[in-house]
Amino acid sequence: MSGGLFALLDDVAALAKLAAASVDDVGAAAGRASAKAAGVVVDDTAVTPQYVQGVAAQRELPIIKKIAVGSLRNKLLLILPATLVLSQFLPFLLTPILMLGGTFLCYEGAEKVWERFGGGHHEQAPAGDAARASAEETEKRLISGAIRTDLILSAEIMVISLNEVADESFVSRAAILVVVAIAITVLVYGVVALIVKMDDIGLGLTQRSSALAKRVGRGLVNAMPGLLAGISAVGTVAMLWVGGHILLVGADDLGLSAPYDLVHHLEEAAHDALGAVGSVAGWVVNTFFSALVGVVVGAVVVLVVHLLPFGRSARSATH
Numbered sequence: 001m002s003g004g005l006f007a008l009l010d011d012v013a014a015l016a017k018l019a020a021a022s023v024d025d026v027g028a029a030a031g032r033a034s035a036k037a038a039g040v041v042v043d044d045t046a047v048t049p050q051y052v053q054g055v056a057a058q059r060e061l062p063i064i065k066k067i068a069v070g071s072l073r074n075k076l077l078l079i080l081p082a083t084l085v086l087s088q089f090l091p092f093l094l095t096p097i098l099m100l101g102g103t104f105l106c107y108e109g110a111e112k113v114w115e116r117f118g119g120g121h122h123e124q125a126p127a128g129d130a131a132r133a134s135a136e137e138t139e140k141r142l143i144s145g146a147i148r149t150d151l152i153l154s155a156e157i158m159v160i161s162l163n164e165v166a167d168e169s170f171v172s173r174a175a176i177l178v179v180v181a182i183a184i185t186v187l188v189y190g191v192v193a194l195i196v197k198m199d200d201i202g203l204g205l206t207q208r209s210s211a212l213a214k215r216v217g218r219g220l221v222n223a224m225p226g227l228l229a230g231i232s233a234v235g236t237v238a239m240l241w242v243g244g245h246i247l248l249v250g251a252d253d254l255g256l257s258a259p260y261d262l263v264h265h266l267e268e269a270a271h272d273a274l275g276a277v278g279s280v281a282g283w284v285v286n287t288f289f290s291a292l293v294g295v296v297v298g299a300v301v302v303l304v305v306h307l308l309p310f311g312r313s314a315r316s317a318t319h
Contacts, residue, residue, distance in 0.1 A: 048146060048192045049231045055139070060196045063143060068189035070147035071154060075181035078151070079158045084174055087162055095253045098159060101152040102246030103297060107305070108149055109239030110298025114306065149239070156246060157184060195231065199224040241287050244294030263289040 048067065052060045086094050161180045165173055198220050205217025252260035263286060271282035 048150075048188070049195050049228060049235070052142075052196050055142070056135075057200065059139065061193060063139060064189055064193050064196065066143050067146045067150065068185060070143065071150045071189065072181065072185045074147065074151045074154050075158060075185065076178065079155050080174070080177050080181060083155075083158055083162050084170065084177070087166070087173075088170060094159060095250045098155065098246055099250035101155055102243040102250065103301065105149070105152050105239045105243030105246070106294040106298035107243075107301040108298075109236050109243065109294060110302045111305075112236045112239075113295075113298075114302050153242065154181075156242065196228075198227070237291060240294030240298060241291040242294075244292065244297065245286075245290035247293055247297060248290060259293070 048064070052063050055063060083094070086097075158177060158181065161177060162173065165176050168176065202217040202220030202224070205213045205220065208214060208217070248260045248263060251257070266289065267282040267286045270285045271278035274281040
């Protein structure tokens with residue numbers, strides 16, 4: 001009897017070790033997959049703070065929380081099942097779908113440039129109850145737009161991660177991507193929350209008795225408007241860069257290799273020519289031409305949406 005009990009305990013211990021090893025494997029694979037998607041993670045972090053610029057301070061964290069929940073929902077309920085099913089049964093559709101997403105990112109980035117320098121339209125702020133209703137509606141639009149943009153960036157992150165673990169079993173791929181989705185969402189929106197509340201942290205420091213804390217606090221408060229404006233600009237460039245890069249890589253995967261080969265050749269030339277800083281130079285070259293592609297494609301889409309008879313400008317003029 002005791003021998004059977006000890007045998008059972010040995011089996012349980014062996015299963016526990018196997019489960020722990022599996023968890024370790026999933027964690028390690030998730031770390032590798034996340035590292036491969038680091039560039040897009042940085043872009044996602046840069047894009048998001050612009051959605052809370054000009055928002056009342058007490059609404060910043062609630063808005064970020066809603067965007068984070070929407071981002072996690074995007075990853076776990078939409079992107080994860082879709083990418084797993086497509087990679088299992090229709091892998092050839094992943095690239096065209098990603099390219100459509102890349103085109104949308106190019107449009108989003110180019111439209112922000114358009115609104116900043118060209119056809120932007122700013123309405124008079126309403127007052128009283130209308131102002132509150134308008135603020136609520138504006139907040140809903142901000143959150144909806146942020147989640148919509150996040151959907152594209154999250155899809156890119158998840159597909160890059162999926163490609164990194166493509167040799168794993170279906171169940172392992174699913175587990176790894178769940179870990180990646182949760183970890184990256186917490187990382188991105190944790191950093192975003194910290195960025196947008198830096199001015200409040202600064203104000204808190206100015207109330208301290210320490211002269212050093214007060215100086216640091218004033219420095220944070222004074223720096224935040226410029227920092228947020230800079231992050232907004234980086235976010236716009238990031239949309240164009242990531243969107244253009246998706247289109248370059250996707251076109252190469254579909255057999256239209258000339259644009260990608262040209263950029264890759266220029267990237268390697270910069271890398272080889274500049275020695276110690278060659279890797280950075282190569283990255284800059286790749287980023288520049290990816291963003292250039294994003295600007296061109298985005299400008300074409302903006303032209304269609306805003307200027308042609310069936311575009312947004314024509315529709316809004318009828319209301």
